[in-house]
Amino acid sequence: MxxxxxxxxxxxxxxxxxxxxxxxxxxxxxPLSKSQMTAEWQRAKEYTKEYLDAMSEEGISFKPTPEMRSFAEQMLHLANANFMFAATVSGKANPYQGKNLEKLPDYKTKAALSKVVLESYDFVISTLNGTSEAQLSENIKLFNHDLSRDLAYQKAFEHQTHHRGQTTVYIRLKGIKPPNEKLF
CATH class of the missing domain: 1.20.5 (Single alpha-helices involved in coiled-coils or other helix-helix interfaces)
Structure with a gap:
């Protein structure tokens, strides 16, 4: 028993x-610490640069189908969102406020496209570095949702990952091998 x-x-x-x-x-x-988040955003910037470098100059205007965004428009959409998310989360002024990067003629070359996209990552990293650990746990309003600044940065990270990932198909359709996955 x-x-x-x-x-x-x-x-x-x-x-x-x-x-x-x-x-x-x-x-x-x-949640990730601020230093971990900063490292992840830096890694994402480097990975996105590999994607920008991989696509040919003529390939940046490529659209897999007429109704889809071009490679450049995908990257400019990503950049627009990076600027918007970081400005909203941090309270810092969006340097491209009121501008739709996808529609501006300024970014029709690979060099100009790469410059503004990488600038968007620098802006996110800068605003993140200017945010204290305590501020990361504060709630803000984003797209009519109450969430912590930390979660808002995570949503921004998810968004840029999604759009960079979409461009893998564009690169492959142009006969180019896309960059290897960069988890670390």
Missing amino acids: KKTLSLLNLICLLLCLFISSTAAVAAGPG
Whole structure:
């Protein structure tokens, strides 16, 4: 009888440990520190530069289908959003406020496109560096949603990842090998 109780207690203990560890994993790793976020944005900038460098000069105007954005428009949309998110989250002035980079004639060359896209990453990194750890946990309004500044930076990161990822197909359709994944 005692062995059965001990075995039952052990099973209950293991079950409780399993459930609590599963809940911890499901909750995720928690928010990144400011230095981790900055490092991730720097990595994303470098990775995006590899994409910009990979596409040919004539390829930046390429559209896989007529209704889709061109490669340049995808990258300019990404840059517009980087500027907008960072300005909203930090309260700093958006240097391109009121301008739709996708529609401006200034970014029709690969050099000009690369410059403004990389500038958008520098702006995000600069605003992030100007935000304290305490401010990252403060709530703000973004697209009519209440969320922490930290989460808003994460949403911006998700957005740029999405649009950079879309350009992989553009690069492949032009017969170019896209950059290897850059997780670290």
